[in-house]
Amino acid sequence: MVKFVFHNKSFTLIELVIYLLIMSSLGILTMLVFYGITFYSNVYLDKILLRNEMFNLLYRLHLNSIIATSTEVSSSSIKFNLNPEGYERFFLSNNKIYFEDQTTSTPYTSDRIKVNNFEINTTSNFYHIFIKLSDRSNNHSLSLTTTLYLWSF
Amino acid sequence: MLKNGQLLLEVLVGILILSFLSLIIFLIFNFLPEVINTIDESIIIYNLALNYKNILLGLSRTNYSLFEDLIYNQPYYLITTSSGYEIKIGKEIINEYGYYRWFELIDDSLIKVYLQTPNNFYNFPFSLVNIREKIFVQENWQIATTGVIRVEEISNQYLEKSANIEIDGQIRLSQ
Numbered sequence: 001m002v003k004f005v006f007h008n009k010s011f012t013l014i015e016l017v018i019y020l021l022i023m024s025s026l027g028i029l030t031m032l033v034f035y036g037i038t039f040y041s042n043v044y045l046d047k048i049l050l051r052n053e054m055f056n057l058l059y060r061l062h063l064n065s066i067i068a069t070s071t072e073v074s075s076s077s078i079k080f081n082l083n084p085e086g087y088e089r090f091f092l093s094n095n096k097i098y099f100e101d102q103t104t105s106t107p108y109t110s111d112r113i114k115v116n117n118f119e120i121n122t123t124s125n126f127y128h129i130f131i132k133l134s135d136r137s138n139n140h141s142l143s144l145t146t147t148l149y150l151w152s153f
Numbered sequence: 154m155l156k157n158g159q160l161l162l163e164v165l166v167g168i169l170i171l172s173f174l175s176l177i178i179f180l181i182f183n184f185l186p187e188v189i190n191t192i193d194e195s196i197i198i199y200n201l202a203l204n205y206k207n208i209l210l211g212l213s214r215t216n217y218s219l220f221e222d223l224i225y226n227q228p229y230y231l232i233t234t235s236s237g238y239e240i241k242i243g244k245e246i247i248n249e250y251g252y253y254r255w256f257e258l259i260d261d262s263l264i265k266v267y268l269q270t271p272n273n274f275y276n277f278p279f280s281l282v283n284i285r286e287k288i289f290v291q292e293n294w295q296i297a298t299t300g301v302i303r304v305e306e307i308s309n310q311y312l313e314k315s316a317n318i319e320i321d322g323q324i325r326l327s328q
Contacts, residue, residue, distance in 0.1 A: 149211030
């Protein structure tokens with residue numbers, strides 16, 4: 001006849017429940033860490049992209065405002081006439097800012113962003129350009145008004 | 154049965170892991186949003202300072218006498234008028250961002266633009282020179298051997314000259 005033996009070294013139900021609770025907490029915390037890193041990495045990359053695009057645009061506009069001999073402005077385009085006979089024109093079309101010169105007309109902004117606004121107003125020799133950029137999914141946007149002074153003679 | 158030492162070790166390892174995870178979570182949800190805000194702030198600050206710089210350089214070029222009445226180290230700000238800008242004493246509050254912006258005349262030609270955000274204070278010094286002439290004369294400066302550049306006031310405008318460059322409506326090297 002087989003003798004029934006009790007083992008005292010196994011887990012009790014309470015120990016198992018506590019173990020599962022601790023492991024679940026660790027799992028949740030770890031998930032939270034990964035979620036946070038992924039979420040903020042995406043936000044960071046979107047913001048950096050918007051900032052870099054905006055900086056490139058501002059830099060080019062400000063440089064042209066210094067070296068241009070004259071400008072031609074409409075509500076959504078600005079043309080810098082450059083010495084001796086060239087020009088650079090920036091205009092809004094299909095949610096992109098295009099760059100046009102004597103030979104080419106190409107998008108100046110990246111495919112990964114949308115240009116929601118590119119509005120130009122003038123006061124005397126001062127130009128106010130309102131620019132609003134957003135990412136393709138419209139989760140993040142960056143808008144500002146930049147002021148140019150036309151240095152033409 | 155667990156020995157006391159083994160139990161203590163397990164508790165310590167558990168506390169270490171939990172502390173590490175808590176610290177990581179704290180950093181992620183506190184530090185990263187600030188970094189991300191800084192990205193936005195940097196381009197906005199850059200643009201706000203650049204705007205003042207352009208306006209002041211523009212004003213100095215068209216009407217330098219505006220600057221002759223300014224007091225050194227006194228805060229001034231600009232207000233928009235129908236024909237351009239006017240200089241006022243005080244600081245401008247930019248409600249959209251909660252920033253303060255103003256400028257001070259440090260000496261005859263040096264101006265500092267200041268920006269005060271809720272967390273940071275920025276200043277951007279620049280010189281009241283005609284940057285267009287500066288850019289166009291740059292090549293000539295490199296060619297010129299004297300290398301001595303001085304600032305002279307001519308007809309209420311500040312123009313930069315080197316010893317053998319003439320600026321009389323057009324920029325050319327003198328013979």
